[in-house]
Amino acid sequence: MRLNDAFGFGLRALTGARSRTWLMLLAMAIGVASVVVLTALGEGARRFVANEFSSLGSHLVIVIPGKVETTGDTPPLVGGTPRDVTLEDALALERSSAIQRIAPLVLGAAPVSYRQLERDITVMGSTAELMPIRNLELARGKFLPETDPTRESAVTVIGDKLKKELFGNRRAIGEWVRIHDRRFRVIGILKPLGESLGMDIGDIAVIPVASAQSLFNTEGLFRILVQAEGREAVPRARQAVIDIIRQRHDDEEDITVITQDALLSTFDDIFRSLTYTVAGIASISLAVAGILIMNVMLVAVSQRTAEIGLLKALGGRRGEILSLFLIEAGLLSVAGSTIGLMVAYGGVWLMGRIYPDFPLLIPLWSLGAALGISLATGLLFGILPARHAARLDPVVALAGR
Amino acid sequence: MIRLERINRSFVVGGETVHALRDIDLEMAAGDYLSIMGPSGSGKSTLLNILGLLDQPNSGRYFLQGTETTALNETEQAVARRDHIGFVFQSFHLIPRLTAAQNIELPLMLAGVEPTERTERVAAVLEQLGLGDRARHRPDQLSGGQRQRVAIARATIMQPALLLADEPTGNLDKHSGDEVVQTLEQLNSRGITLVVVTHDPEIGGRASRRIRMVDGAIDPGHPLTGSG
Numbered sequence: 001m002r003l004n005d006a007f008g009f010g011l012r013a014l015t016g017a018r019s020r021t022w023l024m025l026l027a028m029a030i031g032v033a034s035v036v037v038l039t040a041l042g043e044g045a046r047r048f049v050a051n052e053f054s055s056l057g058s059h060l061v062i063v064i065p066g067k068v069e070t071t072g073d074t075p076p077l078v079g080g081t082p083r084d085v086t087l088e089d090a091l092a093l094e095r096s097s098a099i100q101r102i103a104p105l106v107l108g109a110a111p112v113s114y115r116q117l118e119r120d121i122t123v124m125g126s127t128a129e130l131m132p133i134r135n136l137e138l139a140r141g142k143f144l145p146e147t148d149p150t151r152e153s154a155v156t157v158i159g160d161k162l163k164k165e166l167f168g169n170r171r172a173i174g175e176w177v178r179i180h181d182r183r184f185r186v187i188g189i190l191k192p193l194g195e196s197l198g199m200d201i202g203d204i205a206v207i208p209v210a211s212a213q214s215l216f217n218t219e220g221l222f223r224i225l226v227q228a229e230g231r232e233a234v235p236r237a238r239q240a241v242i243d244i245i246r247q248r249h250d251d252e253e254d255i256t257v258i259t260q261d262a263l264l265s266t267f268d269d270i271f272r273s274l275t276y277t278v279a280g281i282a283s284i285s286l287a288v289a290g291i292l293i294m295n296v297m298l299v300a301v302s303q304r305t306a307e308i309g310l311l312k313a314l315g316g317r318r319g320e321i322l323s324l325f326l327i328e329a330g331l332l333s334v335a336g337s338t339i340g341l342m343v344a345y346g347g348v349w350l351m352g353r354i355y356p357d358f359p360l361l362i363p364l365w366s367l368g369a370a371l372g373i374s375l376a377t378g379l380l381f382g383i384l385p386a387r388h389a390a391r392l393d394p395v396v397a398l399a400g401r
Numbered sequence: 402m403i404r405l406e407r408i409n410r411s412f413v414v415g416g417e418t419v420h421a422l423r424d425i426d427l428e429m430a431a432g433d434y435l436s437i438m439g440p441s442g443s444g445k446s447t448l449l450n451i452l453g454l455l456d457q458p459n460s461g462r463y464f465l466q467g468t469e470t471t472a473l474n475e476t477e478q479a480v481a482r483r484d485h486i487g488f489v490f491q492s493f494h495l496i497p498r499l500t501a502a503q504n505i506e507l508p509l510m511l512a513g514v515e516p517t518e519r520t521e522r523v524a525a526v527l528e529q530l531g532l533g534d535r536a537r538h539r540p541d542q543l544s545g546g547q548r549q550r551v552a553i554a555r556a557t558i559m560q561p562a563l564l565l566a567d568e569p570t571g572n573l574d575k576h577s578g579d580e581v582v583q584t585l586e587q588l589n590s591r592g593i594t595l596v597v598v599t600h601d602p603e604i605g606g607r608a609s610r611r612i613r614m615v616d617g618a619i620d621p622g623h624p625l626t627g628s629g
């Protein structure tokens with residue numbers, strides 16, 4: 001028998017039994033559509049989170065003094081306490097072409113007072129670069145001036161909560177506050193931003209890094225925030241940080257470098273496995289569709305027993321009968337998944353219309369997986385009825401017994 | 402052309418053995434016209450099924466055109482059916498969703514004949530049987546006699562040597578039945594070996610050779626039995 005004849009025969013058999021065919025197409029289409037739509041949703045969620053992350057602070061590399069050993073149980077004896085990461089170290093990082101800007105950070109707790117009011121708050125020493133790196137915004141005034149970072153300067157930018165507590169509704173810009181035992185003039189007020197890097201930005205005072213160093217009497221920095229030139233430059237920036245600091249620290253790598261990518265990729269992994277899980281659950285509906293196909297095909301075989309007997313009487317071989325019924329099941333699967341894909345694309349398009357901010361996307365692998373699984377289930381569950389048909393005794397089949 | 406030697410066929414039903422055929426010996430030459438009569442349950446259909454390679458005897462030997470068919474495997478038997486044997490059934494066994502032409506085409510399709518050649522041969526046989534204007538009709542749009550003639554066309558499209566008909570007129574009125582018998586006899590006159598199982602003595606009597614079966618055996622004493 002010729003292959004296209006076999007296909008023609010299968011097609012006529014399917015179009016000859018409309019309601020049965022529609023039922024199976026529906027089951028298959030629902031299965032495929034649910035796999036594709038659910039993976040699109042999962043993938044959309046992943047991309048949504050990724051987008052949120054990159055808007056949070058872009059291409060950030062964070063330098064922490066001291067080596068955090070993630071492997072090995074005995075801390076290195078040689079080297080002892082790590083060396084401070086100094087302001088000079090931080091400024092040296094600007095040499096790298098992979099690094100766009102850096103902001104050194106010195107952190108300490110100190111009392112801040114204005115007239116009789118005093119508050120214990122976090123004082124952050126940094127440079128003008130902190131603002132773009134952390135995406136800070138000002139409610140009023142100016143941020144730290146772009147001067148030589150090694151120079152002290154008695155100015156401060158305060159959080160909005162602190163401003164309210166010290167000044168109430170009065171004007172704060174231009175006023176002098178006392179931090180610890182020094183006086184600083186308020187030049188700007190931060191817009192509330194909520195938590196950032198685990199700190200309440202409303203309750204801080206930002207002062208020039210050199211002033212903070214002398215205020216807290218420390219050479220060492222708490223952190224260096226490094227912004228890479230771009231997303232692709234993050235690994236290079238990271239390597240540059242390590243190389244430069246090691247060179248300055250007598251060939252010892254006594255810092256820890258965290259990239260935001262690491263955090264992001266953790267979330268990425270979570271959402272990806274979520275997508276797989278959802279796709280897996282949806283695949284169950286495909287399997288259900290397969291079982292339905294099997295049942296309906298079995299019914300079809302018993303309804304068409306006489307036909308099978310006839311085909312055998314006419315000289316149809318066992319293999320030919322088998323392939324005729326398998327082709328029928330295969331055609332059903334392909335047609336069903338085509339409808340399912342159309343429904344899925346329609347649905348995703350519609351959801352994209354309703355929620356334009358949610359980055360829905362049908363990943364290519366889900367297409368392949370849905371089609372593959374539907375064809376596989378169709379054929380797998382088609383085999384049983386087809387074999388049943390192929391093995392029928394022609395005399396019994398013709399008699400309809 | 403056909404030689405049956407001591408063919409036995411029995412069925413086991415509910416622990417009891419039914420002997421459908423007992424030691425059947427039969428010989429036929431090419432072009433013979435044989436009718437098989439006998440009471441219900443006497444084994445006529447079983448004999449026909451064995452002649453048509455649809456069923457296998459429990460013992461005995463069956464030679465078809467010199468080949469011992471009992472030695473063939475399932476696939477070889479299927480091919481032998483396809484190429485050498487045509488069946489006509491009481492209930493026509495046309496596939497309802499297919500047109501007359503498509504039904505007739507089935508054996509050619511199974512044999513892998515070219516579509517263009519198929520169309521030609523189907524058209525020719527339809528013309529020959531006076532069904533030229535019914536090619537695109539489905540079975541439910543045809544009369545009983547027309548359906549049986551479509552079935553005969555399907556049975557003969559492969560130009561088989563042997564045509565087996567199991568009560569071909571059983572579902573037809575007198576007039577269409579006669580037409581169908583004439584069609585079969587026409588084919589026989591052109592050389593096809595024809596075996597007809599029938600209850601109708603008038604139709605059975607037209608055959609040049611008649612056998613009567615009783616209880617799974619050929620009745621030797623019956624006046625109708627013998628070569629014509």
Ligand SMILES: Nc1ncnc2c1ncn2[C@@H]1O[C@H](COP(=O)(O)OP(=O)(O)OP(=O)(O)O)[C@@H](O)[C@H]1O
Pocket residue numbers: 396412413414419420421440441442443444445446447448
């Ligand atoms: N598949 C089968 N299983 C069990 N018994 C069977 C089977 N086929 C035939 N028989 C038995 O074999 C015997 C002969 O049956 P067969 O069909 O050949 O009779 P028949 O002469 O064709 O009868 P009818 O004129 O009613 O068609 C009967 O007793 C029948 O019950």
Ligand SMILES: [Mg+2]
Pocket residue numbers: 445446447567
């Ligand atoms: Mg019978």
